[in-house]
Each structure stands twice: as C-alpha cells, then as structure tokens.
Amino acid sequence: MKVNRNFIFNIISIAIMIYGISMVPSLVMAYRYNENELSSSMFIIVISCITAGVLGYKYLSSRLTDVQTRIYYITTIITWVLLILLSTIPYLTCGRGYSFIDCLFESTASWTTTGACAIANSDLPLGLKLWRASCNWMGGIGIILLTLAFLPRMQFIGQRLASTEIRGPNFLMSTITFRKAYRRILMLYSASTLLQYVLLRFAGMTRFMSLLTALSNTSTSGLQHLNGGIIVALSAKIKIIITVFAFLSSLNVGFFIAALAGKGRRLIKNSELNLYTVELVLVTLLITVSTTITNGGGKVLSTLGNTLMQVISFISTAGYIVAPCNEWNSFSISLVTIVVFIGACAISTGGGIKMSRAVYAIKTLSHNVYSLVHPHSIKTIYYNDEPARSEDITETKLYISLFLLIYICGSMLLALDGYDVYSALNYSQAMLTNLGTPILAQSGAVVSSTNGFAKVVMSFLMICGRLEIYPVLMLFSVNLWTRKKK
Amino acid sequence: MNKRVLHFFGIFLVFIGGCQCIPLIFALAFGEYREAGAFLISIAICLVPGIAVRTCFRTAVSDEKLGLRDSYCIVAVSWILASIFGALPFMLTGVTDDYFLAFFETASGFSTTGATIFPQVEALPHCILIWRALTQWLGGMGMIVLFFALLPKFGVKASRISNAETPGPIQRKLTSHYANTAQYFYYAYIILTIVLAVLLKIGGMSFFDAIAHALTTLATGGFSTHTGGLSYFDSSYIYCVIGIFAFIAGTNFALFFDLLAGKFKSIIKDEEFRFYLLIILCSTLLISSYLKATGAMDSFFSSLSSALFVTLNTLSTLGFEVGNFTMPPFCLFILIFLMMIGGCSSSTSGGIKVSRLLMLFKAVKKEIRQRIYGTVTDNTKYNNKKIDKNNVDYILSFTILFTVVVGIATIIISAFGGGDVLNNLLSVLSCIGNQGPSFDNFGLTCNYFTDSRICIITYTFVMIAGRLEIATFLVLFSSHFWNPNKA
Numbered sequence: 001m002k003v004n005r006n007f008i009f010n011i012i013s014i015a016i017m018i019y020g021i022s023m024v025p026s027l028v029m030a031y032r033y034n035e036n037e038l039s040s041s042m043f044i045i046v047i048s049c050i051t052a053g054v055l056g057y058k059y060l061s062s063r064l065t066d067v068q069t070r071i072y073y074i075t076t077i078i079t080w081v082l083l084i085l086l087s088t089i090p091y092l093t094c095g096r097g098y099s100f101i102d103c104l105f106e107s108t109a110s111w112t113t114t115g116a117c118a119i120a121n122s123d124l125p126l127g128l129k130l131w132r133a134s135c136n137w138m139g140g141i142g143i144i145l146l147t148l149a150f151l152p153r154m155q156f157i158g159q160r161l162a163s164t165e166i167r168g169p170n171f172l173m174s175t176i177t178f179r180k181a182y183r184r185i186l187m188l189y190s191a192s193t194l195l196q197y198v199l200l201r202f203a204g205m206t207r208f209m210s211l212l213t214a215l216s217n218t219s220t221s222g223l224q225h226l227n228g229g230i231i232v233a234l235s236a237k238i239k240i241i242i243t244v245f246a247f248l249s250s251l252n253v254g255f256f257i258a259a260l261a262g263k264g265r266r267l268i269k270n271s272e273l274n275l276y277t278v279e280l281v282l283v284t285l286l287i288t289v290s291t292t293i294t295n296g297g298g299k300v301l302s303t304l305g306n307t308l309m310q311v312i313s314f315i316s317t318a319g320y321i322v323a324p325c326n327e328w329n330s331f332s333i334s335l336v337t338i339v340v341f342i343g344a345c346a347i348s349t350g351g352g353i354k355m356s357r358a359v360y361a362i363k364t365l366s367h368n369v370y371s372l373v374h375p376h377s378i379k380t381i382y383y384n385d386e387p388a389r390s391e392d393i394t395e396t397k398l399y400i401s402l403f404l405l406i407y408i409c410g411s412m413l414l415a416l417d418g419y420d421v422y423s424a425l426n427y428s429q430a431m432l433t434n435l436g437t438p439i440l441a442q443s444g445a446v447v448s449s450t451n452g453f454a455k456v457v458m459s460f461l462m463i464c465g466r467l468e469i470y471p472v473l474m475l476f477s478v479n480l481w482t483r484k485k486k
Numbered sequence: 487m488n489k490r491v492l493h494f495f496g497i498f499l500v501f502i503g504g505c506q507c508i509p510l511i512f513a514l515a516f517g518e519y520r521e522a523g524a525f526l527i528s529i530a531i532c533l534v535p536g537i538a539v540r541t542c543f544r545t546a547v548s549d550e551k552l553g554l555r556d557s558y559c560i561v562a563v564s565w566i567l568a569s570i571f572g573a574l575p576f577m578l579t580g581v582t583d584d585y586f587l588a589f590f591e592t593a594s595g596f597s598t599t600g601a602t603i604f605p606q607v608e609a610l611p612h613c614i615l616i617w618r619a620l621t622q623w624l625g626g627m628g629m630i631v632l633f634f635a636l637l638p639k640f641g642v643k644a645s646r647i648s649n650a651e652t653p654g655p656i657q658r659k660l661t662s663h664y665a666n667t668a669q670y671f672y673y674a675y676i677i678l679t680i681v682l683a684v685l686l687k688i689g690g691m692s693f694f695d696a697i698a699h700a701l702t703t704l705a706t707g708g709f710s711t712h713t714g715g716l717s718y719f720d721s722s723y724i725y726c727v728i729g730i731f732a733f734i735a736g737t738n739f740a741l742f743f744d745l746l747a748g749k750f751k752s753i754i755k756d757e758e759f760r761f762y763l764l765i766i767l768c769s770t771l772l773i774s775s776y777l778k779a780t781g782a783m784d785s786f787f788s789s790l791s792s793a794l795f796v797t798l799n800t801l802s803t804l805g806f807e808v809g810n811f812t813m814p815p816f817c818l819f820i821l822i823f824l825m826m827i828g829g830c831s832s833s834t835s836g837g838i839k840v841s842r843l844l845m846l847f848k849a850v851k852k853e854i855r856q857r858i859y860g861t862v863t864d865n866t867k868y869n870n871k872k873i874d875k876n877n878v879d880y881i882l883s884f885t886i887l888f889t890v891v892v893g894i895a896t897i898i899i900s901a902f903g904g905g906d907v908l909n910n911l912l913s914v915l916s917c918i919g920n921q922g923p924s925f926d927n928f929g930l931t932c933n934y935f936t937d938s939r940i941c942i943i944t945y946t947f948v949m950i951a952g953r954l955e956i957a958t959f960l961v962l963f964s965s966h967f968w969n970p971n972k973a
Contacts, residue, residue: 070858290901330910331901338893361886366964368883372957373555373966394875397882398849404889405846408823415815416776422908424815470857473850479858 006060008075013056014147015079020049022134030127037095038127070480076164077471084108101452108459110135112466115222115436133215140219140349141189185253193218196245203237217242220249220318220349222436229320243309250316250344272356283339284308287332294329316344317351319436343433351434351465353403360396407432410461417454431461491556493543498564499536502571503529513613521611524578532571557646561630562962565950569593586942593946595621597953600708600805600922607713618709619701626705626834627675628652635668650958660743674742679704682731689723703728706735706835708805708922715807729798736802736829757869758830758841769797773817800824803835805922825919836920836952842881849878887956895948903941917945918952
C-alpha cells in the first residue's frame with residue numbers, strides 16, 4: 001500500500017513541478033506589464049510549486065512492480081482535480097475579485113481544452129491570458145503524459161498510466177514502442193505549435209496574439225483571446241492557417257507517427273481517417289448546398305470555403321466561429337450537431353465520442369443486422385484489417401451509450417438551473433464534447449450570466465468529456481478506494 | 487419471395503378486412519349510413535385481393551418451410567400492409583383527401599403512437615373514431631402474435647414472431663408452446679380492457695367514449711375522442727383510473743400470471759418491475775417538488791397527483807393530451823427522458839424499455855469494476871440469471887441504433903419540413919417512442935399536420951420502426967435479408 005501511495009504522490013509532485021515551471025512565462029509576462037498583484041502571487045506559486053515538486057520527486061520515488069489498474073485511475077483523477085484547483089489560485093489572487101466558481105470554471109475550461117469562459121477574455125490581465133493558453137496547451141496533450149517525461153524508466157507503467165488519460169480507445173499503431181511513440185508525440189505537438197506561431201507571425205499577427213493562438217489552437221481549445229472566439233473579421237490568410245492547424249490537431253497522432261515511419265501508404269486504407277474525411281467533405285457539401293438554396297444562389301465558392309472552415313472548427317471541437325453560421329437553416333444545424341457528437345479522431349486533442357468509436361459502431365451495427373438473418377453465424381469484425389476484440393466492441397458501444405446518458409443528465413441539471421430546453425441541450429453538448437461554443441449561441445462561448453450551480457455542472461461535464469467519463473464515474477465507486485475485490 | 491409468406495399475407499388482408507366490421511357495426515348503430523357504405527367498400531378492397539392471393543397460393547402451403555427470414559418479413563411487411571389498407575376508411579369516408587395523411591394516421595394507430603393529423607377530432611364520425619381506437623388496440627399487443635395465437639396450426643414458430651414483434655429484450659415463456667402464452671396474454675389484455683371500460687362508464691363517460699378510451703389506454707396509444715384529450719372530461723376519477731391502467735399497461739404482462747398464481751414474491755423481486763417503480767417514484771418526486779418549489783402549483787397534493795399522472799402518462803408511452811399543460815424545462819427534460827425509456831418489456835408500451843436501461847447500468851457497473859481491477863469475473867445477473875454477453879451486446883446496439891435513427895430522421899425532417907431543430911427532434915423522439923404528443927411550443931399537442939409528404943412518410947416509418955424495435959424493420963432494408971448467401 002505504501003508503495004502505491006508513494007507512486008501516486010510521486011506522479012502528483014512531478015505534475016506540480018511541471019505546473020510551476022509552466023507558469024514562468026506567464027509570470028514574466030505579468031511582471032513586464034506591471035501587473036504587480038498577479039506577478040507577486042504567481043511568483044509565490046512558482047517558487048512553492050517547484051520546491052514542493054522537486055522534494056516530492058526526489059524523496060517519494062518508488063519502484064512500482066505489480067499494481068491494480070485502480071492506482072492508475074486514482075493517480076489520473078487526483079492529478080487532474082488537484083491541478084484544476086491549483087490553477088484557480090492565479091485567477092483568485094490577481095486582484096480583480098473574481099468569484100471562486102468563475103475561477104473554477106475558467107480553470108476547468110482551460111485544462112479540458114473546452115475554451116468556454118466565465119470571465120470575458122478581454123478583461124483578463126495579460127499574464128492570465130497567457131496562463132490560460134498554457135493550460136490549454138498542457139491539457140491538450142495531457143498532464144499525465146507530460147509527467148512521464150520525468151519517469152524515463154517506466155515503459156509499461158507509463159503506457160498504462162497514459163492510457164487512463166488519452167482520449168479515445170487505445171488504438172495507437174503498435175509498430176513502435178511506447179517510448180518512441182511518446183517522444184514523437186511530444187515532438188510533433190511542440191513542432192506544430194512552433195510552426196503555427198511562425199506562420200501566424202508571417203501572416204501579420206502580433207507576437208503575443210500569435211503565441212496565444214498557437215498554444216490554444218494546437219490543443220483545439222477555441223480562440224477566446226481573439227474577439228471571444230468570433231474570428232469572422234480576421235484576414236483570410238490567418239483564418240486558413242488556424243483552420244489547417246485545427247484540422248491537423250484533430251487527427252489521430254498515430255497517423256503522423258506512421259507517416260514519419262514511412263508507412264504513409266497504409267494510411268490510405270485506414271478506416272478512421274477515411275470516414276473522417278468522408279464525413280467532413282459530405283457535411284460541408286450538404287451544408288453548402290442547403291445554404292446556397294436558402295440564400296437563393298450567391299457566391300457558391302466563398303460559401304463553400306466558409307462552410308468548410310466552420311465545419312472543421314466544429315468537427316475538431318475547437319469551436320471558434322469563423323463563418324456567419326447563425327444564418328444556417330435547421331437542416332445544417334441538425335447535421336452539425338451530429339458531427340460535433342462524433343467529434344475528432346481518437347488520440348487527438350479534439351473531443352466528442354471519437355471517430356474510431358463511430359467506425360466500430362457502424363461495423364458492429366451492420367454485423368448485428370447480419371446476425372439477425374444468420375443467428376448462428378460467427379463472423380469477425382475487422383478494424384484496419386485486424387480482427388477486433390469483442391471486449392473492445394462492447395466497451396465502445398457502452399461508451400457511446402454512456403456518453404448520451406451523461407449528455408441527457410447534464411442537460412437536465414442545466415435545465416434545473418433555469419436554462420430552456422434548447423440551450424440546455426446545446427450547452428451540455430458543448431461542454432461534454434469540449435467544443436466550448438454551443439452551436440448557434442449568440443454570445444459565443446461566454447457563460448458569465450449563469451449562476452453557480454450551472455457552472456459547476458458544466459465543469460463536471462467538461463472533465464467527463466476530457467477524461468472520457470470513466471475516471472470521473474469511478475470517483476463515486478466504492479471499489480476505487482478499497483483494496484480488495486468485492 | 488416464399489409462396490407461403492404470400493399466402494399468409496392473403497389471410498392477413500382478410501383479417502384486416504374482418505376487423506373493419508366492428509366500425510361498420512358502430513356506423514350502423516349511430517346511423518352513419520354514408521360512412522357505413524365507405525366501410526363496406528373498404529372491406530371489399532381488403533377481401534378481394536386477400537382471398538385472391540390466398541387461393542392462388544393455397545397449394546404452396548405444405549411443401550415449403552418457413553425460416554427465420556420469413557418471420558421478419560411476415561412481421562414487418564404485415565405492419566406496413568395493415569397501415570396501407572387500414573388507411574382506406576379514412577379516404578373513403580372523406581375525412582381526409584390526402585392518402586399520405588391517412589397512412590400516417592393509421593400507422594400512428596397501429597404503432598400505438600397516438601399522433602394525429604386531425605385538428606378537430608370531434609368532427610369525425612363515430613365509426614372512424616372507433617376504427618382509430620381499434621387500430622391501437624390491435625397494435626398494442628401485436629397483431630401477428632394475435633394471429634398466430636388464433637391460428638397455432640399455421641406452422642410458423644410463434645416464439646420467433648413474438649421475438650420480432652413483442653417489445654423487450656427477453657421474452658418470458660409461460661407455457662411450453664409460445665402460442666399458448668400469446669393466448670394468455672390476450673386473455674389478460676381483453677379482460678383488462680373490459681374492466682377499464684366499465685370503470686370509465688361508471689366515472690361518467692358515455693358508453694362510446696368509455697369503449698374508445700379503454701381500447702387506447704390499454705394499448706398505451708393515446709387517441710382520444712375529444713380534441714383536448716382527457717381534459718375534456720375534467721374529472722379526477724377518470725385521471726385516476728386512466729393513470730392506474732397506464733401503469734398496468736406499462737408493466738410486463740407476464741407478471742399478471744404470477745399474480746394469478748399468487749406468486750407475489752416473484753413480482754416484488756422482479757428487477758425490471760422494481761426499477762420501473764423506482765423510475766416512477768423518482769420522477770414523480772422530482773417533478774412535484776420542482777412544481778411546488780417554483781410555485782407553479784399551489785398545494786402539495788395537486789402537484790404530487792399531477793406529477794404522478796404525467797409520469798405514468800409519459801413513461802407508459804400512453805401520451806394522452808392533457809390540455810394546456812405547460813411544463814418548466816426541467817420537468818420537460820424528465821418527461822423526455824421517460825419518453826425515451828418507455829415501459830417494461832412484453833408490455834404494450836414503446837421506447838428503449840426499462841429492462842434495457844437496467845442492463846445498461848449493470849454493464850457500466852461491470853465496466854467500471856473491470857477498469858479498476860484489470861480483470862474481473864463477469865457475474866452480472868438479471869433476475870438471478872447470468873446475462874448472456876451477446877444479450878448485452880444487442881442491448882447496447884439497440885440503444886445506439888435508436889439514437890442513429892432519431893438523428894437521421896431529425897435531419898430528414900429538418901431538411902424537408904424546415905422548422906425548429908428542437909421541435910423536430912422532440913417530435914421524432916415522440917414518434918419512435920410511440921408516445922404521441924410532441925412538446926411543440928412546450929405544450930403537449932398531438933397534431934403533426936404538415937405539408938411535406940416526405941416528412942409524413944418519415945414520421946410514419948419512424949413510428950413503425952419504433953413499434954417493431956427497429957431491428958425487425960431495419961432488416962428488411964439490408965442486403966443480407968434479400969440475399970442470404972451474401973457473406
């Protein structure tokens with residue numbers, strides 16, 4: 001038991017250390033722009049976190065041999081909740097008098113890459129803006145995954161630990177070891193952030209804004225710092241860069257790793273990528289056609305471009321508004337709603353049910369129809385030419401059902417706090433899929449007007465969506481905290 | 487297609503024609519001679535092709551075997567046929583001149599949905615009203631099961647038919663032959679209907695209204711003979727009686743036989759029944775306390791009673807109109823949730839079914855345990871029996887399929903009918919759950935009148951699909967069904 005406890009504390013202290021280090025740029029920013037109250041509180045946080053982290057890292061190191069999986073889940077959920085709570089401190093102590101619930105919401109939204117905000121972004125001090133974006137960035141890749149960089153020897157344990165946090169079922173292409181894959185993921189993530197920063201600078205954005213955009217867009221969090229996420233007015237060049245990077249971030253990291261390993265040809269047959277592309281193209285075309293018909297002609301090409309960018313924003317669950325989509329008709333809205341539910345690819349920074357699960361669901365449904373006609377048949381379901389395990393199939397279907405259940409319960413709770421049916425459904429979806437901006441919300445992603453209860457519910461939904469429900473549900477399970485099997 | 491299946495359809499048409507004799511009698515009794523003529527023509531239209539087909543394929547009866555595919559085909563096609571031919575009286579009596587609307591109305595009847603296209607129900611002749619009620623009654627327990635209960639010698643395995651037609655994931659066999667079980671179910675169904683009719687008559691309804699409401703209540707349909715639904719009668723006795731029978735109609739009919747046999751323990755221990763009670767209790771308490779707390783209702787008792795009635799009305803997918811009843815969003819959400827759940831398996835209600843939800847929860851619980859401990863023995867039980875893994879798989883597939891159908895239907899209706907996405911979604915949910923009233927503009931209305939033919943057809947198919955629990959209906963559209971040798 002002591003070994004387990006040490007392991008948990010060890011990971012948590014590394015996480016706290018990373019937390020402290022990552023605040024340094026924001027601290028510098030706050031100091032430079034004379035946000036004194038903020039910079040002094042940040043300074044204290046940085047010093048104490050790094051000290052505590054280093055101490056914990058050094059003295060609580062543990063050799064973990066055989067553990068029940070519950071330890072991994074406990075580690076993940078405690079780390080996330082702790083960091084989210086810690087991240088409220090800078091908001092609370094910046095001297096603007098934000099309420100605790102608002103700060104909690106803000107910090108949850110940034111860590112879960114949702115991109116909704118309770119405090120209008122224009123009001124925030126610069127240091128906090130940067131802090132928000134850095135949280136987005138870390139939340140996108142996952143804090144547990146970051147801590148693994150400090151545990152180089154934990155090959156298997158690292159993999160199992162990371163799998164409690166990764167979005168989507170674990171379909172990393174199994175051609176390389178976890179350690180290699182891990183390094184490449186970190187590299188790709190940083191490289192794409194850097195590249196995006198450079199490109200945005202070339203496109204004429206200011207240095208600070210490019211940095212914020214690169215950090216939040218690589219993690220598909222939405223662009224709160226740019227006019228509250230409504231970027232219709234920006235230049236076409238910038239919009240295209242943002243769209244391309246949002247799209248890349250919503251793809252499975254495994255695709256890039258395979259491409260780097262020279263196995264790009266296999267990707268053409270990848271069913272997740274194929275379906276994702278088909279969905280994107282089909283939805284874009286359908287919405288363009290229906291919008292053009294409603295508008296009675298007009299510029300078809302520009303409609304197509306705008307629609308494509310907007311659909312990518314939704315499909316990657318980034319959730320910024322790039323086209324005048326509040327003019328869409330009900331057909332387009334219903335289509336987009338379903339697209340958002342499905343969400344991005346597995347093992348990406350996007351949210352939603354995940355495309356690979358949708359692929360599984362479609363395959364099993366057609367298999368079910370087949371077995372209705374031939375009840376005694378035994379037929380294997382293939383996923384990317386590999387036979388799928390029946391446990392995976394059941395688990396996938398269970399996850400989808402659970403997702404919908406949580407969605408309905410979430411909207412019910414929001415309705416309890418005075419939301420009408422339509423916005424309750426919309427907000428619940430936006431939070432659970434980590435989209436941030438409810439579809440067609442006039443006010444963007446700002447939820448400042450609602451009261452505390454709704455914000456707590458939303459925070460809960462966001463964490464559910466980010467950690468794929470189970471770790472959060474486990475918190476309520478007695479089994480998680482007891483050692484023996486019951 | 488199998489000749490014996492065609493032969494069956496011939497007999498089935500005769501059956502549909504035969505059922506129309508009952509409204510014919512009502513038409514004569516109420517002196518609606520013009521409508522009686524229309525019913526005569528309609529009966530003739532059913533009988534002529536029916537008898538013709540039957541005689542043509544009479545020789546085929548003994549030399550062909552009926553397989554599993556045929557039972558799907560029989561059930562799904564029969565339901566469509568019933569809706570097509572059952573729509574004739576609406577056309578011939580001239581109450582509507584659009585065949586698609588008549589088709590919608592009939593399908594809504596047979597699937598026990600209770601959505602209507604008539605803005606003023608009172609204006610309809612009595613014989614049409616009783617025909618609407620009768621379609622619901624027939625659809626409630628399952629037409630084809632009734633058929634095979636009456637004709638057990640036909641040679642189709644009644645249990646297969648009932649798998650395809652009776653709602654719920656697990657069928658309980660009460661007797662060694664399923665046909666006998668079906669007969670028992672029908673005895674219970676008929677007796678309950680008569681009891682309800684008598685009770686309603688005592689409560690001050692007219693003889694005609696009592697019969698019509700008894701037929702639709704037991705089937706959890708919800709067609710009324712008055713535009714305002716039950717609010718027309720405005721009697722708490724009637725609300726009370728209907729509420730009780732909605733509760734009964736939403737429970738598993740197999741439990742009645744436990745009741746008759748005096749096995750009270752096994753009723754109380756039935757997990758589905760317990761969960762059903764729990765859902766009713768929770769929802770009633772939540773709705774009533776919310777209504778009381780927000781001041782929408784004055785007294786505690788009135789809020790509790792109306793919450794209970796609304797819960798039963800929705801959960802059993804009865805869906806009577808209850809007048810100008812505006813609900814706050816929170817309560818509306820509970821109702822939407824209830825509407826999706828529906829009643830117990832082997833009942834007359836629609837929706838996902840309580841037992842499926844229960845198994846979903848059990849599966850989640852097991853999954854959590856599995857994730858916590860790595861590996862666990864799968865000892866999930868339902869009513870003290872181990873659940874088969876395939877069963878859980880089918881239940882999950884059903885839930886997803888349900889959602890997919892709702893999504894696609896909403897898209898189609900938004901595309902061709904326009905309107906508000908939320909209203910479209912709620913209407914589709916109401917149709918697939920065989921509920922009836924949509925929460926249009928946050929009141930409860932049953933009216934689905936729309937100009938778009940495609941919307942009407944979509945709603946119709948969604949209703950039938952919901953009644954047949956989707957899979958039976960969907961299998962007709964799969965290539966495997968038409969080409970069984972395809973891998």
